[in-house]
Amino acid sequence: MKTALSINLNKIALIRNSREGNFPDVCAHAQACIDHGADGITVHPRPDQRHIRASDVPALAELVAGVKQVEFNVEGNPFAPAMGSYPGFMDLVAASKPDQCTLVPDSDAQLTSDHGFDLTQSGAKLAPIIARLKDQGMRVSLFMDPDISQIELAAKLGADRIELYTGPFAEAFKQHPEKLPALLAQFGAAAQAATALGLGVNAGHDLNLHNLGAFRQAVPALLEVSIGHAFVVDCIALGLPAAMAAYVKACRA
Ligand SMILES: CC(=O)[C@@H](O)[C@H](O)COP(=O)(O)O
Numbered sequence: 001m002k003t004a005l006s007i008n009l010n011k012i013a014l015i016r017n018s019r020e021g022n023f024p025d026v027c028a029h030a031q032a033c034i035d036h037g038a039d040g041i042t043v044h045p046r047p048d049q050r051h052i053r054a055s056d057v058p059a060l061a062e063l064v065a066g067v068k069q070v071e072f073n074v075e076g077n078p079f080a081p082a083m084g085s086y087p088g089f090m091d092l093v094a095a096s097k098p099d100q101c102t103l104v105p106d107s108d109a110q111l112t113s114d115h116g117f118d119l120t121q122s123g124a125k126l127a128p129i130i131a132r133l134k135d136q137g138m139r140v141s142l143f144m145d146p147d148i149s150q151i152e153l154a155a156k157l158g159a160d161r162i163e164l165y166t167g168p169f170a171e172a173f174k175q176h177p178e179k180l181p182a183l184l185a186q187f188g189a190a191a192q193a194a195t196a197l198g199l200g201v202n203a204g205h206d207l208n209l210h211n212l213g214a215f216r217q218a219v220p221a222l223l224e225v226s227i228g229h230a231f232v233v234d235c236i237a238l239g240l241p242a243a244m245a246a247y248v249k250a251c252r253a
């Protein structure tokens with residue numbers, strides 16, 4: 001089965017923000033990724049707008065909406081307050097209506113995402129948010145650890161999909177191969193449980209050309225991966241067209 005490849009452009013925006021002006025242009029890179037076979041574009045605007053800015057989101061939404069069968073995925077913390085020119089996640093997505101919203105339990109101080117939701121704590125607060133996003137026509141995915149009891153709660157809350165947080169898998173792949181069999185079995189079982197509960201399964205965080213094959217083998221029902229950090233690093237070495245070709249191949253094989 002093919003896994004959809006959604007390219008995360010946060011790191012293109014990070015380079016742009018290091019100078020005045022619009023170079024590199026995030027929309028031009030979105031278009032280039034689409035031209036080279038991306039199935040989706042992902043961004044994770046954070047309230048401090050350290051990379052993707054709120055103002056990038058409508059332009060990307062419009063660009064992606066004009067391309068058949070390519071999806072726009074916006075990730076973020078729905079509880080993060082408005083801050084400066086960041087209007088808050090819910091207002092941002094209500095105005096741009098991405099195909100998919102991936103809700104992530106990050107505090108603004110985090111360097112990057114490092115855990116999934118604990119729905120025993122945040123389930124009650126998330127329920128109306130999920131319902132509102134779905135009413136507005138968006139697919140809702142929850143960023144989750146591979147914990148079956150938590151995934152059962154995600155299904156009860158009415159989420160459409162989960163995105164499995166793959167950071168610990170990527171870390172084990174690099175540093176602790178002895179942990180991989182148990183971890184991959186855990187991800188495989190979590191994905192199987194999610195599918196049985198009617199949830200689609202996405203995955204992301206620190207996936208790359210080296211580790212993607214092993215993950216996809218362990219999680220055959222994987223619908224989508226979102227990849228940014230390693231992809232942009234690979235673009236430096238290979239160039240965008242060749243990097244895209246390699247990632248597209250890794251998602252089809
Ligand atoms: C939810 C997730 O795993 C990604 O969005 C990842 O956190 C990328 O965000 P940063 O580029 O801000 O690290």
Ligand SMILES: NCC(=O)COP(=O)(O)O
Nearest residue numbers: 008204205206226228229
């Ligand atoms: N949801 C994960 C994502 O969008 C990209 O994560 P990474 O490849 O930048 O670690």
